[in-house]
Amino acid sequence: MRALVFDRQGIDNLSVRSVPDPNPGRGEVLLKIMRAGVNPVDYLTVTSLKVPLPHIPGTEFAGVVQEVGPDVTGIKPGERVALYTRFFDGKCDMCLKGKQMLCRNGGRIGVDVNGGFAEFIVVKDTTVFPFTGEWELAASLSVAALTAYHALKEANVGMGKVVAVLGASGNTGMFAIQLAKKMGAKTVAVSRKRWLKEMGADVVTGYEEAEREVRELTHGRMADVVINSLGASFWEIGTSLLGLDSTLVTFGVMTGNQVRLDLSKLYSKHIRIIGTNRGSLEDFRELIEVCSDCRVRVWKEFSLEEGKDALIELSSSERNGRIFIDPTK
Numbered sequence: 001m002r003a004l005v006f007d008r009q010g011i012d013n014l015s016v017r018s019v020p021d022p023n024p025g026r027g028e029v030l031l032k033i034m035r036a037g038v039n040p041v042d043y044l045t046v047t048s049l050k051v052p053l054p055h056i057p058g059t060e061f062a063g064v065v066q067e068v069g070p071d072v073t074g075i076k077p078g079e080r081v082a083l084y085t086r087f088f089d090g091k092c093d094m095c096l097k098g099k100q101m102l103c104r105n106g107g108r109i110g111v112d113v114n115g116g117f118a119e120f121i122v123v124k125d126t127t128v129f130p131f132t133g134e135w136e137l138a139a140s141l142s143v144a145a146l147t148a149y150h151a152l153k154e155a156n157v158g159m160g161k162v163v164a165v166l167g168a169s170g171n172t173g174m175f176a177i178q179l180a181k182k183m184g185a186k187t188v189a190v191s192r193k194r195w196l197k198e199m200g201a202d203v204v205t206g207y208e209e210a211e212r213e214v215r216e217l218t219h220g221r222m223a224d225v226v227i228n229s230l231g232a233s234f235w236e237i238g239t240s241l242l243g244l245d246s247t248l249v250t251f252g253v254m255t256g257n258q259v260r261l262d263l264s265k266l267y268s269k270h271i272r273i274i275g276t277n278r279g280s281l282e283d284f285r286e287l288i289e290v291c292s293d294c295r296v297r298v299w300k301e302f303s304l305e306e307g308k309d310a311l312i313e314l315s316s317s318e319r320n321g322r323i324f325i326d327p328t329k
């Protein structure tokens with residue numbers, strides 16, 4: 001099969017190569033990958049994270065079941081599936097608490113083991129779920145939508161809460177807006193992209209005006225939840241939007257990971273800051289139902305051969321939606 005591979009880290013070291021076809025063993029499924037989403041974690045995988053070499057990146061993908069291994073029941077060749085793209089042992093204390101994303105013996109497909117920037121992949125049958133939506137949405141469930149959904153759940157988003165999402169037009173941002181809306185929240189998309197209105201944002205505001213807009217919307221009470229997936233450069237703006245008894249959720253550091261924190265504001269307003277890391281298998285099961293009609297703004301789709309461009313375009317100032325790799329091209 002063809003796959004996007006690197007032997008040494010660096011975007012320029014990526015190339016498409018012919019590698020041995022994977023075969024499904026006991027409890028495993030061979031998948032033909034139809035679409036793979038491109039995320040910041042893929043960029044970091046190719047440039048700086050500790051990964052086995054040579055390596056195939058790609059943490060987020062969906063496809064068609066091609067073949068199933070011995071003992072696999074409940075899933076058949078030809079089925080369209082979405083994937084929980086982490087592996088876990090199902091036995092450690094974290095797994096027993098239902099936190100498979102923190103499995104002590106687990107890891108990320110596409111980072112710790114080969115990923116989905118390839119024609120085929122073998123995965124565990126416990127991680128594939130039938131999903132008949134469009135391919136871009138199916139692929140987005142693995143990382144972008146799951147991360148947003150889990151973050152909103154951890155922050156107890158519900159009816160009437162005001163949720164401000166920084167970087168709302170980004171991979172997780174567009175799902176955070178849609179899912180918060182489904183949970184009954186009022187949503188503030190901090191972004192320049194007006195199309196977020198069509199995704200359910202009650203207010204779309206630029207960064208300079210964000211504090212004033214949230215103040216107006218809430219009559220001075222400010223946001224109950226702020227989602228910061230961007231990191232350090234947006235820390236001050238994010239914390240300026242927090243109201244009394246509020247929660248800030250963080251899960252991305254593309255703009256840096258060191259911040260200054262005013263502890264007096266933190267305790268006087270009773271603010272919680274929580275970190276989240278994708279989501280659990282149960283979150284994923286729920287997400288497939290909750291997000292079956294979610295929308296994905298697609299900006300560009302690349303072939304495997306163009307994989308390098310797909311990763312470079314991730315940080316383009318022109319970016320206006322999601323980037324995908326289509327391995328069938």
Ligand SMILES: [Zn+2]
Pocket residue numbers: 088089090091092093094095096100102103104105106
């Ligand atoms: Zn475990």
